[in-house]
Amino acid sequence: MRVSYFRAAFIDLAVLFLFTFIFPAHAVLPNKTLVYCSEGIPAGFDPAQFTTSVEYTVSAFTVHNRLVEFKRGSTEIGPGLAAHWDISPDGLRYTFYLRRDVKFHTTSYFRPTREFNADDVLFTFERMRNPNHPFRKAYPAPVPYFVNLGLDKEITKIEKLDLYTVRFTLKSANAPFLTNLGLAFASILSAEYADQLLKAGKASNINWWPVGTGPFVFRSYTKETEAEDALIRFDSNSKYWRPQDVQVSSLIFKIVPDAAERVRKLRRNECQIMSYPRPADFAAIEADPKLELLSQPGLNLSYLAYNVLHPPLDNVLVRRALDMAINKKAIIKATFRGREGAAQVASAPIPPALWSHDETLKDELFDLEKAKALLAEAGYPKGFTISLWTLPVQRPYNPNPRLTAEIIQADWAKIGVRAKIVTHSWGKYIKDGHDGEHDAMLIGWTGNIDPDDWFGVTLTCDAMSGLNYSKWCYPPFDALIKGARQTNDIEKRAAFYQEAQRIFNRELPFTPILHATAYQPINKNVTGFKINPLSATVFTGVSLK
Incomplete structure (x- = not known):
């Protein structure tokens, strides 16, 4: 059976068209800073290397996008950097038609000269699939999730049909393949940025100086001192291809390993969203008129x-x-x-x-x-x-x-x-x-x-x-x-x-x-927040009153 998603793509493009009039291409964002109290220091910002929500929250769903994406707050797949796609009747070929006019982040360490295209998809997946890929050889980082799913053996070929069309050919039919492409490890990286790092002999910087197409642009990571928490700062992406998802001007991660201290900071409004409360703190959170304890069944x-x-x-x-x-x-x-x-x-x-x-x-x-x-x-x-x-x-x-x-x-x-x-x-x-x-x-x-x-x-x-x-x-x-x-x-x-x-x-x-x-505690001034059933905390569509 041939599967096509033109209708979904049309609706997605119509929504984007409407928001173009509300948010211009270089949107002037509200001067609001959202602070998140996180429980752990990330081991890096390269989603392909990691398997835990600490890194996925700070990188995959903040800095990056994927070909297909889970709709916010759900486990349903929809268009991402691929506007639509076809699946061959035998289930062996997936053809993705890429979204146009998507910009990679401009940072202090990288200025893109082109927009997102098929070369970035090929780089992202060939780097994971091929141990002899030049970037993989220069920076031989593990890609455990990709391998655990058997995709290193399952994907037999990735072709660039044109600048905005990519085809994956599989060894055998793979029912969960499309869903898997929505997971954090499949975040799309910039091939141009990777080439720059390779030429400079700094391939490992891809793990600490990330570049993506996502709603937030990495700015800095300040390590913990005796007096201060570790801080990770992001600027909002005013050129984001889905502008309605960016509702604040900046995002800050405070790394606070102690759960009781995270609650104290939340109550003092030093952060507006926090990770993983202790059950011992549930009653205090629920009793605080400024806070709300969200919950839903966990997968x-x-x-x-x-x-x-x-x-x-x-x-x-x-x-x-x-x-x-x-x-x-x-x-x-x-x-x-x-x-x-x-x-x-x-x-x-x-x-x-x-x-x-x-x-x-x-x-x-x-x-x-x-x-x-x-x-x-x-x-x-x-x-x-x-x-x-x-x-x-x-x-x-x-x-x-x-x-x-x-x-x-x-x-x-x-x-x-x-x-x-x-x-x-x-x-x-x-x-x-x-x-x-x-x-x-x-x-x-x-x-x-x-x-x-x-x-x-x-x-x-x-x-x-x-x-x-x-x-x-x-x-x-x-x-x-x-x-x-x-x-x-x-x-x-x-x-x-x-x-x-x-x-x-x-x-x-x-x-x-x-x-x-x-469970997820938030300040009641937070609007638009939804618990992500896939564990990582997602800040798209989130704002402050």
Whole structure:
């Protein structure tokens, strides 16, 4: 079946035409500064390199755009830098017709001489796809999300048909391909800027001095001092191709790792939006007449990954024993301070809201005696010692990582397993987790509505060097995930994923712990803000009264 999006493109262009009269091409923006209190120091600004919302918020959805984009506050895909597209009847060729008159940012370190075109799309994806690409060789940064989804093998050819038309050819039909192009890693970079960096011998600057087409232009990053928070400053893009999305003149990120301090700054109006509140602060936020606590069901999962390459975690009986000895209800009650509806026990590697979730699979009950028996059967009647890594910063799916680790540590001690709690800085935690330095590791995932973004990214062999923190590679499981990608029949895809869940339930490479409600505190002077179900905070369309 041939799929075309001319109608959507026409509506999009009509809206843009109308706003041209409201916002001129070089819009005079309201003199308003929006301040966001963020929880973590970014490891860089190159979206292809990273897998977490810290970098996606500060870069992908602030500085950049993608060929297709999720509509604000939803998981629905719409036009982005591609105004419309065609998909061949066999599902192997995607032809994108690019938007014209889109300008790259002009900064103190780069002045573009041309507008966005097909060369930028080719550079963005060839750099990720081809290890021998000149820029990749000059700056051999990892591209974990792209690889985890198998796109390095799936995309066989990218062609520039003309200056504003690009065609992707795939090895096999790939049902989630279009959705995947809306994810942060697929943010379009400037080929002209990359050439400038390459000639200057400064290719790595692409990670610290970003250039995009997005609603905000990077200005500066001031590191933390004893007296001041780290600050990241952006100017609004007055030449943005979707002018209605830019409603303030500047955007500032304050890096404030302590959640209680973020709340204090929000209450003093030192920031107007903050990330990840502690449940302990919910009541105070709700009681403050100047603040509002937004919430919606989260597409997330908190889990404990077992590194199956480290004995005795290579033994499924050991993994089942450890799983059975974790009191998930106690974790939810303690970390969410008994707030009703804040979280629910997880029993599968995907949230119940996803269309292929198998409701027949039940979570193993908390049972210490049965866990002891399984350890004895596995040959460890007296237990063993392992490391238990815990997140250095709170996440929406884990508001108190240290307490979560301490509860698990105490539970495991009752079956003879001695867990040494370990933590690192955020960047080292993720890097060393990718490298498999841990035994057991608390982590989580927030994905989109397509199950492939869960199974394919966290559990396949392709993802072992990236987000598969369990280092679990099981070919029968992989075959199911690939089979699901290669059909557009929703019932067949669901059957593949449900069988994959049964394998997961039997092999248990990680323990699903909980799914959490997403909370976002804002100042009531903020207008137009929507919680992003895909975890990163998005500032398009946001203003201040």
